[in-house]
Amino acid sequence: MLTPDEIERWQDLDRRHYLHPFTDHSELGARGTRLIERGDGVYIQEASGHRLLDAMSGLWCVNLGYGRQELIDAACHQLQQLPFYNSFFQCTHSPAIRLAEQLCAVAPPGFSRVFFTNSGSEANDTVIRMVRYYWALQGQPERQVIIARRNAYHGSTVGAASLCGMPWMHAQAGLPIPGIVHIEQPYAFGLAGNQDPAEFGRVVARQLDTAIRDLGPGRVAAFIAEPVQGAGGAIIPPDTYWPEIQRICDAHGILLVADEVITGFGRLGQWFGSQHYGIRPDLMPFAKGVTSGYQPLGGVLVGDRVADVLVAKGGEFFHGFTYSGHPVACAVASATLEVLQRERLIERAREQVIPAFAARWQALADHPNVGEARSVGLIGALELVRDRAGRQRFAKELKVGERCRDLCIEQGLVMRAVGDTMIVAPPLVITEPQLDELVEKARRAVDLTIRSLRA
Ligand SMILES: Cc1ncc(COP(=O)(O)O)c(C=O)c1O
Numbered sequence: 001m002l003t004p005d006e007i008e009r010w011q012d013l014d015r016r017h018y019l020h021p022f023t024d025h026s027e028l029g030a031r032g033t034r035l036i037e038r039g040d041g042v043y044i045q046e047a048s049g050h051r052l053l054d055a056m057s058g059l060w061c062v063n064l065g066y067g068r069q070e071l072i073d074a075a076c077h078q079l080q081q082l083p084f085y086n087s088f089f090q091c092t093h094s095p096a097i098r099l100a101e102q103l104c105a106v107a108p109p110g111f112s113r114v115f116f117t118n119s120g121s122e123a124n125d126t127v128i129r130m131v132r133y134y135w136a137l138q139g140q141p142e143r144q145v146i147i148a149r150r151n152a153y154h155g156s157t158v159g160a161a162s163l164c165g166m167p168w169m170h171a172q173a174g175l176p177i178p179g180i181v182h183i184e185q186p187y188a189f190g191l192a193g194n195q196d197p198a199e200f201g202r203v204v205a206r207q208l209d210t211a212i213r214d215l216g217p218g219r220v221a222a223f224i225a226e227p228v229q230g231a232g233g234a235i236i237p238p239d240t241y242w243p244e245i246q247r248i249c250d251a252h253g254i255l256l257v258a259d260e261v262i263t264g265f266g267r268l269g270q271w272f273g274s275q276h277y278g279i280r281p282d283l284m285p286f287a288k289g290v291t292s293g294y295q296p297l298g299g300v301l302v303g304d305r306v307a308d309v310l311v312a313k314g315g316e317f318f319h320g321f322t323y324s325g326h327p328v329a330c331a332v333a334s335a336t337l338e339v340l341q342r343e344r345l346i347e348r349a350r351e352q353v354i355p356a357f358a359a360r361w362q363a364l365a366d367h368p369n370v371g372e373a374r375s376v377g378l379i380g381a382l383e384l385v386r387d388r389a390g391r392q393r394f395a396k397e398l399k400v401g402e403r404c405r406d407l408c409i410e411q412g413l414v415m416r417a418v419g420d421t422m423i424v425a426p427p428l429v430i431t432e433p434q435l436d437e438l439v440e441k442a443r444r445a446v447d448l449t450i451r452s453l454r455a
Pocket residue numbers: 118119120121122124153154155156226230231259260261262287288298
């Protein structure tokens with residue numbers, strides 16, 4: 001713990017020198033920052049000693065919770081053995097090879113190769129390069145267009161941000177890059193109106209078919225989507241959505257890319273979110289949970305349809321990073337996969353934790369200012385509304401989501417706000433008493449939010 005003076009000193013240095021990601025710095029300077037000092041299990045602790053249940057697993061990544069000794073030991077051991085070597089120029093090392101083999105073993109059938117990056121954003125930039133190159137190698141270089149979705153989040157590098165369906169990101173940098181087209185998202189609560197959600201799922205999926213026909217089928221390389229949209233507001237597609245998307249991709253022969261950056265490694269109770277929805281992707285970018293956030297690592301699991309062509313006909317693929325397959329990050333990822341397997345954490349999530357979470361989360365739907373309480377796997381969202389009948393939203397200026405997030409923090413809970421949608425994605429290792437605590441604190445925060453509006 002630090003004294004108030006020490007904390008203030010850090011905050012002052014932070015204000016003066018540190019440009020934070022996705023942050024309004026004038027607002028941050030005025031409000032000050034929270035200094036997070038340590039973590040254990042599902043809790044984090046501020047320098048002031050204030051303890052919070054981290055219901056966002058850091059940023060959708062600390063799936064094993066904080067302080068796992070196996071992961072720390074793996075990093076220390078690898079740092080002593082070989083802290084770095086690259087995989088360029090015919091070199092390789094056992095941590096990267098071992099991890100690639102382990103990933104292919106847990107991936108669905110048809111995935112035998114992995115390309116490593118340092119983040120989810122780089123994984124999605126790799127996807128853009130790889131799918132365009134694949135089609136060029138197939139003698140169809142005019143297949144350049146990648147179709148993504150509005151309100152999708154795929155990362156923040158130039159390519160990944162172009163795939164994102166967030167116009168405010170595009171506006172700051174002259175994006176998207178050419179050849180990226182966006183279709184509607186399957187956000188039933190926000191967009192379906194009176195339409196039956198199952199029908200809405202089919203209708204919105206068919207926008208993919210329309211877009212492919214409008215562009216000309218010979219121009220489309222791939223469709224990319226998150227199995228469940230995370231950063232966009234935990235948007236869970238109706239069950240009818242993914243089968244229709246799969247059918248359309250198959251019918252047109254385009255590549256299907258499932259962005260597994262948050263849904264990979266157990267979050268939906270399967271190794272990959274694609275398995276939960278029965279999706280058969282050709283490429284699966286991943287990151288985050290692969291190391292439980294203990295080291296930066298991402299990559300693309302490359303299905304045989306693409307990998308076989310790259311390997312047989314590709315020549316040199318002019319792409320990669322100094323730290324692709326970084327040995328320390330790979331060693332920590334291997335240890336993460338081993339813990340998931342040894343402790344059967346994904347099976348435990350599927351059979352115990354997810355049903356326990358779903359029942360408690362669903363109970364929040366009785367709150368008069370919760371328009372919808374939805375969840376899938378260990379992802380939950382609460383839609384805060386002024387009036388449940390007619391799904392009437394609060395005025396934007398009231399910043400209800402932000403208020404609720406701040407009140408959660410006061411209660412000792414990290415819950416994220418996307419507009420007035422509150423979202424959680426707790427670690428896989430969360431226990432039932434901790435789930436009780438999460439939901440109790442969430443309910444209290446919603447009550448306090450509404451009370452603060454009346455005041
Ligand atoms: C689905 C998805 N893809 C990609 C990314 C980008 O990952 P990173 O922040 O590691 O670059 C994120 C980050 O939240 C994400 O949620």
